[in-house]
Amino acid sequence: MKVFSGQQIYQADKITAENQNITSDILMERAAEQIFNWLHHRLQGAKVGIHLFCGIGNNGGDGIALARMLLENDYQIFVYIVNYSEKRSKDFLLNLGRLKDRKVWPTYLDEKSELPNIHPQDIIIDGIFGIGLNRNPDNWVVNLIKHLNSIPAFTLSIDIPSGLFLEKVPDNPDGVIRAEHVLTFQFPKLVFFLPETGIFLQNWEVLDIGLDQNFVKGEAAPYEFIGKFEVLPMYRPRLKFSHKGNFGHVLSVGGSYGKIGALILASKASLESGAGLVTAYAPECGYIPIQVALPEAMVLTNGTNEIEKIVHSLQIASVTVGMGMGTKEATANGFKEFLKANKVPIVLDADALNILAEQPSLLNLLPALSVLTPHPGELKRLLGKWKDDFEKLEKAKEFASKYDLILVLKGAHTITIYNNLGYINSTGNPGMATAGSGDVLAGIISGLIAQGYSNLQASIFGVFLHGLAGDIAVMNHGYEALSATKLIDNIGKAFKELFRRPEEQKGD
Numbered sequence: 315m316k317v318f319s320g321q322q323i324y325q326a327d328k329i330t331a332e333n334q335n336i337t338s339d340i341l342m343e344r345a346a347e348q349i350f351n352w353l354h355h356r357l358q359g360a361k362v363g364i365h366l367f368c369g370i371g372n373n374g375g376d377g378i379a380l381a382r383m384l385l386e387n388d389y390q391i392f393v394y395i396v397n398y399s400e401k402r403s404k405d406f407l408l409n410l411g412r413l414k415d416r417k418v419w420p421t422y423l424d425e426k427s428e429l430p431n432i433h434p435q436d437i438i439i440d441g442i443f444g445i446g447l448n449r450n451p452d453n454w455v456v457n458l459i460k461h462l463n464s465i466p467a468f469t470l471s472i473d474i475p476s477g478l479f480l481e482k483v484p485d486n487p488d489g490v491i492r493a494e495h496v497l498t499f500q501f502p503k504l505v506f507f508l509p510e511t512g513i514f515l516q517n518w519e520v521l522d523i524g525l526d527q528n529f530v531k532g533e534a535a536p537y538e539f540i541g542k543f544e545v546l547p548m549y550r551p552r553l554k555f556s557h558k559g560n561f562g563h564v565l566s567v568g569g570s571y572g573k574i575g576a577l578i579l580a581s582k583a584s585l586e587s588g589a590g591l592v593t594a595y596a597p598e599c600g601y602i603p604i605q606v607a608l609p610e611a612m613v614l615t616n617g618t619n620e621i622e623k624i625v626h627s628l629q630i631a632s633v634t635v636g637m638g639m640g641t642k643e644a645t646a647n648g649f650k651e652f653l654k655a656n657k658v659p660i661v662l663d664a665d666a667l668n669i670l671a672e673q674p675s676l677l678n679l680l681p682a683l684s685v686l687t688p689h690p691g692e693l694k695r696l697l698g699k700w701k702d703d704f705e706k707l708e709k710a711k712e713f714a715s716k717y718d719l720i721l722v723l724k725g726a727h728t729i730t731i732y733n734n735l736g737y738i739n740s741t742g743n744p745g746m747a748t749a750g751s752g753d754v755l756a757g758i759i760s761g762l763i764a765q766g767y768s769n770l771q772a773s774i775f776g777v778f779l780h781g782l783a784g785d786i787a788v789m790n791h792g793y794e795a796l797s798a799t800k801l802i803d804n805i806g807k808a809f810k811e812l813f814r815r816p817e818e819q820k821g822d
C-alpha cells in the first residue's frame with residue numbers, strides 16, 4: 315500500500331474530482347459515509363452519546379457530514395464546532411448548512427467556552443484538524459484536546475489524530491488527540507509508523523473513498539506499507555528437482571567468547587529460512603558449542619582460515635557478519651581485510667556496524683546493495699544524532715544513497731531504505747524486543763539472499779517474515795516468553811501463513 319505525502323494526497327483529490335467529474339463535496343460525502351458505515355456496523359443503533367468535535371476545514375466538514383448521517387439514523391449526537399479560525403472551507407460550510415436545515419444547532423467552542431461534559435461511556439469523534447494542520451494549535455485548542463484526552467471515552471479520529479502534522483513531530487504532545495482508532499482515507503500516513511508520532515494512536519484502518527486508481531498506480535510514493543500482498547509476489551517456489559546446491563551457501567561470521575549464541579541464532583535462522591548450506595565461522599571457543607547446538611551447520615574456526623579464501627573455496631552466496639563478533643583490533647583488522655577482497659553479497663549486523671561506525675572509510679569497501687541492519691543505537695553511531703524521526707529518515711536516505719546500501723532501520727515498524735524510498739513493515743510485536751531477535755533477522759535476510767532473492771527483496775521479505783514469525787510465536791507463548799529461539803522455530807509457520815487461504819483461518 316502506498317504511503318503518499320500530503321501534497322500527493324491533495325493532488326489525488328483534485329485529479330479524482332476532475333476525472334470522475336464530481337465536486338469535492340462528493341468526496342467528503344463518500345468519506346463521511348464510510349465512517350458512518352463503520353460506526354453503524356458496530357453500534358447497531360445503540361443509544362450512546364456521540365460527541366463530534368469538528369474544526370472549520372475539510373476534516374471538520376467530514377465530521378459535520380457524519381453528524382447528519384448519524385442523526386438520520388436516530389443516533390444521539392452532540393455537535394461542537396471548534397472555531398479556531400474564520401477561514402472556513404467551502405465544503406465545511408455546505409455541510410454545516412445541511413445540518414442546520416435539519417434543525418441541528420451545533421455548540422460553538424472558542425477560547426471563552428467552558429469545556430464540554432462527556433461521559434466515559436460516550437464516544438468522541440475527532441474531526442478538529444486533518445492533514446491540513448500547518449501550525450501549532452492555539453492554547454485554548456490545546457486545552458480542549460487535553461480535556462478530551464483526559465476522558466476515558468472511546469476516541470475515533472477522522473483521517474489522523476488532530477494535532478499531528480504529516481511531516482513533522484508536534485512541539486507539544488498535549489496538543490495531540492490520543493486516538494483509540496483512526497479511520498484514514500485511502501492511504502496510511504507515515505506518522506502512524508514512527509516512534510515519536512505513532513504513540514498518539516492505537517489502531518488505524520484505511521477507508522476506500524474511490525480516489526482515481528490511475529493516479530494511485532502511476533504516482534511514485536516515497537514510502538510503501540508492506541503487507542502480505544506486497545511480499546507474496548516475491549516468493550520463490552522450490553522446484554521438484556532442486557537440490558541443496560540450488561539454495562545457496564551462507565557464511566555466518568561472528569561470535570566471541572561468551573557470545574557464540576548470537577552466531578548460532580543467525581546461522582540457524584539462515585537454515586530455517588531455506589538456505590541450502592550454512593557454514594559458521596567463529597573463534598576457536600565456538601567450535602564445540604556450534605557443532606552441538608546446530609548439527610546442520612558446518613563450522614570453521616579462525617585459527618587457520620582467512621574469510622576471503624573460504625568465501626572463494628566454498629562458493630559462498632551470502633555472508634552474514636557481526637553477530638556477537640566484538641570490536642577488538644584483531645577482529646576489526648580481519649574484517650577490513652575481508653572487505654577489501656570480498657565481492658559477494660553481505661549482510662552486516664551488530665559489531666560489524668560498530669566497526670564501520672568507528673572506521674567510516676570502510677564503508678567505501680562494501681559491495682553495492684550491501685544490507686545493514688542497525689537498531690536505533692547502532693544507527694546513531696553510523697549517522698550521528700538526529701533532531702527527530704523525520705530527520706532520521708532523511709539522514710538514513712542520504713547515507714544509503716551515498717554508499718549505495720540498503721539500510722534496515724529496525725524498530726516496531728522496521729523501515730527498509732534504499733534509493734530514496736522506504737518500505738514500512740507491517741508485522742511484529744513488542745514480544746520481539748528481546749535478546750537475539752536482531753541476530754535472527756540478519757540470518758533470515760542472508761538465507762534469502764543465498765537462495766537467489768535480490769538483496770532488496772530479501773530485506774523487505776525477510777523483515778516481514780521475521781515479524782510474522784514473531785506474531786505467530788506470540789499467539790502460543792505470549793509476549794514475555796517470546797525468545798529469539800522461538801522466533802526461529804516459527805519461521806516455517808510464517809512461510810506457510812503466506813499461503814493460507816482465508817477460509818482456513820477459522821479451523822486453526
Ligand SMILES: NC(=O)C1=CN([C@@H]2O[C@H](COP(=O)(O)OP(=O)(O)OC[C@H]3O[C@@H](n4cnc5c(N)ncnc54)[C@H](O)[C@@H]3O)[C@@H](O)[C@H]2O)[C@@H](O)CC1
Nearest residue numbers: 341342371372373443444445446447448449450451473499
Ligand atoms: N482524499 C482525502 O484524503 C480527502 C480528505 N478529506 C478531509 O480533508 C482533510 C483536510 O482538509 P483541509 O485541507 O481543509 O485541512 P484541515 O481540516 O486539516 O485543516 C484545517 C484548516 O485550518 C487551517 N489551519 C491549519 N493549522 C491550523 C492551526 N493550528 N490553527 C488554526 N488554523 C489552522 C488550515 O489552513 C486548514 O485550512 C483531511 O484530513 C480529510 O479529513 C475529505 O473531506 C475528502 C477526501
Ligand SMILES: Nc1ncnc2c1ncn2[C@@H]1O[C@H](COP(=O)(O)OP(=O)(O)O)[C@@H](O)[C@H]1O
Nearest residue numbers: 689724725726742743744747749750751752753
Ligand atoms: N516493539 C517492537 N515491535 C516489533 N518488533 C520489534 C519491537 N522491538 C524490537 N523489535 C524487533 O526485534 C529486533 C531487535 O533487534 P536488535 O535490537 O538488534 O536485537 P538483538 O541485538 O538482541 O539481536 C528487530 O528486528 C526489531 O524490529
Ligand SMILES: [K+]
Nearest residue numbers: 440443474476
Ligand atoms: K482528525
